[in-house]
Amino acid sequence: xxxxxxxxxxxxxxxxxxxxxxxxxxxxxxxxxxxxxxxxxxxxxxxxxxxxxxxxxxxxxxxxxxxxxxxxxxxxxxxxxxxxxxxxxxxxxxxxxxxxxxxxxxxxxxxxxxxxxxxxxxxxxxxxxxxxxxxxxxxxxxxxxxxxxxxxxxxxxxxxxxxxxxxxxxxxxxxxxxxxxxxxxxxxxxxxxxxxxxxxxxxxxxxxxxxxxxxxxxxxxxx
Amino acid sequence: xxxxxxxxxxxxxxxxxxxxxxxxxxxxxxxxxxxxxxxxxxxxxxxxxxxxxxxxxxxxxxxxxxxxxxxxxxxxxxxxxxxxxxxxxxxxxxxxxxxxxxxxxxxxxxxxxxxxxxxxxxxxxxxxxxxxxxxxxxxxxxxxxxxxxxxxxxxxxxxxxxxxxxxxxxxxxxxxxxxxxxxxxxxxxxxxxxxxxxxxxxxxxxxxxxxxxxxxxxxxxxxxxxxxxxxxxxxxxxxxxxxxxxxxxxxxxxxxxxxxxxxxxxxxxxxxxxxxxxxxxxxxxxxxxxxxxxxxxxxxxxxxxxxxxxxxxxxxxxxxxxxxxxxxxxxxxxxxxxxxxxxxxxxxxxxxxxxxxxxxxxxxxxxxxxxxxxxxxxxxxxxxxxxxxxxxxxxxxxxxxxxxxxxxxxxxxxxxxxxxxxxxxxxxxxxxxxxxxxxxxxxxxxxxxxxxxxxxxxxxxxxxxxxxxxxxxxxxxxxxxxxxxxxxxxxxxxxxxxxxxxxxxxxxxxxxxxxxxxxxxxxxxxxxxxxxxxxxxxxxxxxxxxxxxxxxxxxxxxxxxxxxxxxxxxxxxxxxxxxxxxxxxx
Numbered sequence: 037x038x039x040x041x042x043x044x045x046x047x048x049x050x051x052x053x054x055x056x057x058x059x060x061x062x063x064x065x066x067x068x069x070x071x072x073x074x075x076x077x078x079x080x081x082x083x084x085x086x087x088x089x090x091x092x093x094x095x096x097x098x099x100x101x102x103x104x105x106x107x108x109x110x111x112x113x114x115x116x117x118x119x120x121x122x123x124x125x126x127x128x129x130x131x132x133x134x135x136x137x138x139x140x141x142x143x144x145x146x147x148x149x150x151x152x153x154x155x156x157x158x159x160x161x162x163x164x165x166x167x168x169x170x171x172x173x174x175x176x177x178x179x180x181x182x183x184x185x186x187x188x189x190x191x192x193x194x195x196x197x198x199x200x201x202x203x204x205x206x207x208x209x210x211x212x213x214x215x216x217x218x219x220x221x222x223x224x225x226x227x228x229x230x231x232x233x234x235x236x237x238x239x240x241x242x243x244x245x246x247x248x249x250x251x252x253x254x255x256x257x258x259x
Numbered sequence: 260x261x262x263x264x265x266x267x268x269x270x271x272x273x274x275x276x277x278x279x280x281x282x283x284x285x286x287x288x289x290x291x292x293x294x295x296x297x298x299x300x301x302x303x304x305x306x307x308x309x310x311x312x313x314x315x316x317x318x319x320x321x322x323x324x325x326x327x328x329x330x331x332x333x334x335x336x337x338x339x340x341x342x343x344x345x346x347x348x349x350x351x352x353x354x355x356x357x358x359x360x361x362x363x364x365x366x367x368x369x370x371x372x373x374x375x376x377x378x379x380x381x382x383x384x385x386x387x388x389x390x391x392x393x394x395x396x397x398x399x400x401x402x403x404x405x406x407x408x409x410x411x412x413x414x415x416x417x418x419x420x421x422x423x424x425x426x427x428x429x430x431x432x433x434x435x436x437x438x439x440x441x442x443x444x445x446x447x448x449x450x451x452x453x454x455x456x457x458x459x460x461x462x463x464x465x466x467x468x469x470x471x472x473x474x475x476x477x478x479x480x481x482x483x484x485x486x487x488x489x490x491x492x493x494x495x496x497x498x499x500x501x502x503x504x505x506x507x508x509x510x511x512x513x514x515x516x517x518x519x520x521x522x523x524x525x526x527x528x529x530x531x532x533x534x535x536x537x538x539x540x541x542x543x544x545x546x547x548x549x550x551x552x553x554x555x556x557x558x559x560x561x562x563x564x565x566x567x568x569x570x571x572x573x574x575x576x577x578x579x580x581x582x583x584x585x586x587x588x589x590x591x592x593x594x595x596x597x598x599x600x601x602x603x604x605x606x607x608x609x610x611x612x613x614x615x616x617x618x619x620x621x622x623x624x625x626x627x628x629x630x631x632x633x634x635x636x637x638x639x640x641x642x643x644x645x646x647x648x649x650x651x652x653x654x655x656x657x658x659x660x661x662x663x664x665x666x667x668x669x670x671x672x673x674x675x676x677x678x679x680x681x682x683x684x685x686x687x688x689x690x691x692x693x694x695x696x697x698x699x700x701x702x703x704x705x706x707x708x709x710x711x712x713x714x715x716x717x718x719x720x721x722x723x724x725x726x727x728x729x730x731x732x733x734x735x736x737x738x739x740x741x742x743x744x745x746x747x748x749x750x751x752x753x754x755x756x757x758x759x760x761x762x763x764x765x766x767x768x769x770x771x772x773x774x775x776x777x778x779x780x781x782x783x784x785x786x787x788x789x790x791x792x793x794x795x796x797x798x799x800x801x802x803x804x805x806x807x808x809x810x811x812x813x814x815x816x817x818x819x820x821x822x823x824x825x826x827x828x829x830x831x832x833x834x835x836x837x838x839x840x841x842x843x844x845x
Contacts, residue, residue, distance in 0.1 A: 061633045063669050067640035070662050074647035074655075105629075132632045153636035157643030 053097040053168045054078040058088050058114070059130070060107050064153075068101065071157055077164065085114040093123075097175055099148065099167030101160075104131040104138055112138065115145050124174065126167035130155070184244055190232050196250075198225040202238070203245035283320045290314065369445070371463040375422055377402045377415070380460060389467060391438035407436040421451040421461050432468065444472035486510050493593035497575075499586045515571060515593045517563050534560035534568065548587075552577045558594070570598040605708050623680075630676040634669040641666045690817075692727040692840040695735075695764050695772050702739045703762075706747075713747050713758065720763040728772050729840035730817050738810045738821070742776040742833045745806065749780025749831065756829065771819070771836040779830040783823055791823050810835075 055077050057068045065081040072079040082088040104111035126148045139150045149163035201211045212219040235241040290313050369386030373379055379397045387394045390405050406414045410433055421429050430448045447465040495512025505523040513520050516532050533541050537559040548555040554576045561569040575589030645662040648655040710717050750758040760778050767773040792811040814821040814835045821835040
């Protein structure tokens with residue numbers, strides 16, 4: 037087993053993705069580990085859901101391969117547990133018995149795929165590729181959003197007020213009248229906002245405002 | 260009054276006689292006087308003649324008087340006698356009348372005399388007293404007074420009927436009501452007569468039958484309860500009369516046998532209703548019971564006219580004291596529903612046993628499948644990984660070798676699972692020395708119904724005095740049951756020949772115990788012969804294909820051998836051997 041990265045914050049999306057395997061059967065864990073390593077994928081295996089939850093997860097694109105029949109906590113219950121803990125990781129289920137109700141439940145709860153043992157290796161690899169890609173996209177989105185949040189946090193209360201009005205399409209003069217400051221002061225605030233938010237243009241700033249979900253406090257009609 | 264008048268007449272008679280006698284004495288004295296005063300006058304013959312005539316007439320009168328007196332006395336005596344007799348008769352009549360009156364008044368029968376309008380003309384004291392009235396309270400009243408409102412119409416019409424048929428006696432039973440409101444049942448005999456004065460009257464004599472009515476009602480009610488109880492319990496009663504051999508049935512017995520109700524039935528008719536297959540047996544039982552005078556009990560079937568079959572159970576008890584005129588009494592119960600329930604229960608049990616077996620087998624199979632599937636999936640995944648290691652540029656032989664080692668381990672693990680299942684099967688057996696014929700008979704009791712419902716005739720050819728075998732009773736039963744059920748199913752399509760299943764036990768040339776089960780069914784197709792005992796091989800639409808496979812593993816585990824062969828005629832024979840049990844080996 038490979039060593040784990042010490043901190044998740046320092047890692048970026050460019051880092052190597054990792055496949056997590058949770059199966060109570062040791063030979064199955066080993067076989068899966070073997071298969072993923074043979075195609076150059078990083079893999080980490082766990083004997084139980086508990087073991088997986090105890091470990092510190094690296095902040096990289098990843099997916100989880102889960103045997104639906106796990107001792108104590110079943111695969112489906114484990115899936116629910118992860119959702120409750122807000123751990124959004126794509127899950128691929130494996131089962132010895134093609135149980136339709138179970139499949140339906142798993143897929144409804146957001147499973148990426150459902151494979152019956154024994155499965156074709158290519159089916160498993162395809163499912164893993166899809167899952168990791170899905171995770172990479174959602175991680176990228178999350179990272180962009182958290183950057184925005186961080187930058188938005190550096191704005192003063194007055195600047196946030198001005199940014200909401202600017203992105204709502206108000207002219208400097210209107211803004212000045214609305215919040216009772218000089219037009220020149222509005223211009224200075226705008227300059228600070230553009231710099232702090234690293235916005236290249238007004239449309240760029242408007243997109244950022246949309247992602248942050250901010251609007252004018254007193255939402256007047258847009259002209 | 261009348262005798263007194265007669266006496267007066269007699270007296271007047273007497274005074275007339277005296278008066279006549281007196282006047283005659285006076286006339287004689289007068290003649291004598293004339294004769295003495297005037298002296299004899301012989302010269303006067305006319306005068307003399309007158310005197311003579313006078314004397315003669317006097318004498319004649321005297322004689323007449325005496326005659327009349329005698330006659331009168333005779334007559335008087337006759338009259339007196341007659342009066343005495345009359346007096347006597349009157350007294351006797353009076354006595355008789357008093358006596359009859361006494362009878363009328365106090366005879367314990369209520370007498371009423373009513374007119375055409377129903378007004379009470381006369382009633383005896385007893386009658387009035389019985390109804391709580393005095394005679395005077397009823398006289399002149401409408402007779403309807405003593406009837407309850409709901410019976411008044413009947414009473415009126417009864418009287419009317421009597422009036423229409425004068426002189427004829429009618430009788431009826433009716434309810435009356437006493438003065439205090441209590442009711443009584445009476446039986447009335449009545450007849451209308453025309454009186455001397457031409458008036459139509461109705462004479463009614465009535466007798467209190469309340470007790471009898473109560474007893475009748477009680478009896479009727481008891482009979483009704485009994486009939487109801489018989490109907491509810493589907494049990495009828497019967498008895499046989501001494502001598503005539505007539506059979507008396509209760510209503511329910513008639514219903515059970517489907518005969519119309521009659522006072523009695525003949526045994527021959529009853530026997531006709533009994534199912535032909537049971538008739539001889541029933542006759543034998545009855546004959547034996549009649550000779551031995553013993554109680555008997557038997558179950559048999561009735562074949563009804565509509566072709567349906569009823570199952571009945573009869574018990575009879577001989578009556579020691581034949582003074583009642585009954586030889587024996589018995590009860591017959593319609594147990595068709597119970598039999599039906601038994602059959603259904605048996606079917607349900609068989610189905611349940613089958614389902615349980617299949618379920619248990621299914622669960623075991625699922626569990627085995629899971630156990631084997633795990634290493635199998637690992638093998639497949641490892642093999643795929645191994646190929647990828649080898650396909651690398653350059654091939655990673657170290658990883659490929661490690662992967663192949665894993666594959667060997669996984670393969671061995673799958674083998675171990677199978678070993679464990681085998682061990683499990685052997686561990687649960689409970690082997691004891693037992694007689695194979697007993698086991699066969701036990702199975703037969705289980706499949707009796709199955710054989711019957713599929714119209715399969717069973718022939719048992721069990722060798723006596725076979726040595727015991729060491730085996731698990733339940734497992735052996737399972738094997739035989741499986742072979743028998745297979746045989747029955749194999750003959751399901753057979754229509755052109757009798758379906759026969761033969762089970763034989765014998766000791767073969769190697770002195771092993773041999774059990775064969777032969778049917779005349781579809782037989783075994785040559786291409787299937789060697790696959791018969793494979794797991795999951797089946798020619799049946801509803802089978803799992805585990806039966807013969809399990810049978811073979813059981814027989815194998817017992818150190819025997821199960822094989823199948825086609826018969827020279829139609830059908831197939833399955834046979835298995837079992838080694839003998841040796842005392843020293845236990």
